[in-house]
Amino acid sequence: MNEAYRYFLIFLGALLVYNILLIRFIALCAFFGISSQVETSIGMAMSVLFVMTMATAVSWIAWNYILHPLGVGEFLYIPVFILIIAALVQFVEMVIRKISPPLYRGMGIYLPLITTNCAVLAAATESVKPGFLKMNIAYHFSLPEALIYTIGVALGYGLVIIMFSCIRERIKTAPIPHSFKGIPIAFIIAALLSLAFMGFANLLGI
């Protein structure tokens, strides 16, 4: 298969076909907590893209050059990856606060939340450690593949969270049954969106 085409398929698969929020249910807690306003959703989406890409890059290097050659990866990968993410988040927070205060005001409050955002750990583990199914294939990603996969996952996250928050802003004024007000109706909307995303299944044979 053509190299560029394969990258495109990995990207598209991560973005739409195996969308991390609606198809795979990863990172839902922050999703329902944050998506009630469009502005905060955009901030969150940007921070996730940023941290996730860096986390995968560093984890990939840590796995392939340190953990795997030393033979300790099997039982150390969980603490190492999560510490990489926690450290990165702290680091990014400090750098942004120093370099660009306006960006910090926009992104700063989401950064601590990202440490416990399962999407980051999931993308890093799946694209780095061999043996996890991603898009129904279990093979070892090279660094560019892992990065493209992660960017796809992060953009898919952003796409859905922004879309979802637009719908939730409009639904505030809609007449809904009393017991469905608030979070339950958000789940029903998510179900419908998820149904729509299932339509992407088998797109280009992914």
Place this chain on the structure above:
Amino acid sequence: MRAKISIFWVEFKKGFIEQNPLFKLLVGLCSALAVSTKVENGIFMGIAVIFVLVFSNAIIALIREKIPYDVRIPIFIVVIASFVTIVDLTLKAYFQPVYERLGVWIPLIVVNCIILARAEGFAYKNPVLGSIADGFGMGLGYTVVLLVMGVIRELLGTGKIVLFEKTIISLSHFNPPLIFIMFPGAFITFGCLMALLNRYEARKKG
């Protein structure tokens, strides 16, 4: 002694309804929705979460006076990650098929917000006994929801419930709507359960 037991009981039972982690605190949603396609998955995931929650709560409560406030999150995460590694390797060694089915969800227990939320919100401020009870109650509250969702989804989605390769209940003359074991079904089931709970509580208040 009696006072101790009653403290234990108070901390234990609040995880079921009043502060049910899934319905009330909205934490730990991701894994609950993703693994509840089968009752059997719910059992294994529930046990894994209870184990990690009880032990990490106990350890954090034991060393809580020695943990400096500024670096508490990384310390919590390291404690939690160690117990998750124990679960990860145990399942891999003794329950290979289950391990493959749960896949990336086992490492993701580390960032399961329930556990970090309990460490931060409860174990860091309370003595050991109460923290163990809290972990046990929260874990069971999580497991019960997982099982209820598993029963609804497996029964409606496949028309039967299979536990450890034995069919427990089987609905004849029933054409199962597959949607319930697929992604949207999880959102719909959870949204409706939550609405039901809201309605029940509104009724009780009068």
